[in-house]
Amino acid sequence: MSDMNGSEHERVAELLSLLRPAPECAVRAAQEMPLLAATVDQLVERAQADDAFRRSLIADLEATLTAEGHELNRFTLGRLRERLADL
Amino acid sequence: MMALEAVSTLDDAALVERCRSGDGQAWRELVSRYSRYVYAICIQAFRLPREEAEDTFQDVFARAYERLDGLRDGSALRPWLAQLTRRTCIDHLRAAARGGAPAEMPDAGEVDRNLMRIDEAVAVHQAMDELSGDCREILDRFFCRDESYREISDVLGIPAGTIASRISRCLSKLRDAYLGRSEPREPS
Numbered sequence: 001m002s003d004m005n006g007s008e009h010e011r012v013a014e015l016l017s018l019l020r021p022a023p024e025c026a027v028r029a030a031q032e033m034p035l036l037a038a039t040v041d042q043l044v045e046r047a048q049a050d051d052a053f054r055r056s057l058i059a060d061l062e063a064t065l066t067a068e069g070h071e072l073n074r075f076t077l078g079r080l081r082e083r084l085a086d087l
Numbered sequence: 088m089m090a091l092e093a094v095s096t097l098d099d100a101a102l103v104e105r106c107r108s109g110d111g112q113a114w115r116e117l118v119s120r121y122s123r124y125v126y127a128i129c130i131q132a133f134r135l136p137r138e139e140a141e142d143t144f145q146d147v148f149a150r151a152y153e154r155l156d157g158l159r160d161g162s163a164l165r166p167w168l169a170q171l172t173r174r175t176c177i178d179h180l181r182a183a184a185r186g187g188a189p190a191e192m193p194d195a196g197e198v199d200r201n202l203m204r205i206d207e208a209v210a211v212h213q214a215m216d217e218l219s220g221d222c223r224e225i226l227d228r229f230f231c232r233d234e235s236y237r238e239i240s241d242v243l244g245i246p247a248g249t250i251a252s253r254i255s256r257c258l259s260k261l262r263d264a265y266l267g268r269s270e271p272r273e274p275s
Contacts, residue, residue, distance in 0.1 A: 009255075012262045016230040018208035022126035026141045030122070030148035031115040037152065074142065075149050 029073060039070070040079045047087060058084055103161030117164075118148055123231075124165070124209060125172050132201035133176040133193055139183070147175045165209070169202060214264040222257035229254055 021027075043065075047054035056064045061080060062072055070076070094105060094116040102120070105113030125147050129140035150171055158167050180192050215223050224243065228234040229250075240247035 008262050008266075009258050012211055012265055013230055013258060015204070015208040015211040016226060016261070018131055018205055019123040019127050019212050020130075020231050022122040022144055023137075023141055026126075026144050027118060027122045029145060030118045033118075033148060033152045034109070034111050034114050074145050078149070 029075070033075065036073065036075050037079070040076055040083065043070075043080060044083045044087070047084065054084070054087060098162070099164040100161035103155065103158060103164055106155055114152070117151075121165070121168055123212075124205065125168060127205045127208070128169060128172040128202065129176055131205060132173075132198050133180070135176065135179070139179060143172075143175055143179045146179070147172045150175060169206075173198070173202070211261065211265050214261055217264040218257060218260055222253075222260060225250070225253055226257050226261060 043057070047057055053064075057080070061077065061084070065072060065076070065080075094102060094110070094113045097105065097113070097116070102113055102117055106117055122144075126140065126144055129135045129143045129147075130137070135143060147168070151168060154171070158164065177192070184192075215226065218226075221243070225239060225245075228239050228242070234242075236247050236250040239245065239250055245253065
């Protein structure tokens, strides 16, 4: 292998190693975004129609969602807080 | 599974259109296609610690999902995502600084240089498409996943003593593909 080929190999190898896999759990969570967005929409609709549920969400969002059997995640909590603030 | 295979062949513009129409498989493909790119910007260009990079990664795709209708030209998905990731990383660093966490805003010039290298890395990864499946797998496991010769040998059922020479051969093919000097394809 010539020096030129060797240095080209090193450069290609270095570039190759820049794109490492993102953590699988983060990728899976991002892929579920449409389902999570739909869940947020449903919860907001219910909060609009059910005053007790809305007050419970505002008082303790995480406990209310957990009691309802929802899995807590960054996207759902963040978006629900934003949407509830607008209700 | 069929739908996933179908969307994997779409170009970015078509993929974005399918996402806009509410196609969940298309969205999963979009995330899969750009997950390494977005993560590399967080980790390599902005040097975020792993946990913060994961949070930022989630925020980037949340913003992308919500703002995809605002992307006028679907074929510009990659630069659009790069810009979105850059802004999200900066927002994250600013929020951390406001919260009193030690967060150093990287020099804009350095970020630009790192982004250019990451874009070059994308071109190298695209050149991998011209290699056989075996070559793609062995290079990805060794260079991107940091697997040892022994691990690669165990997973792929290849004698450990031949791994180094295979990596070298596959790297040569990749270099040629990347530099545009096409060679006959290695049989898969």
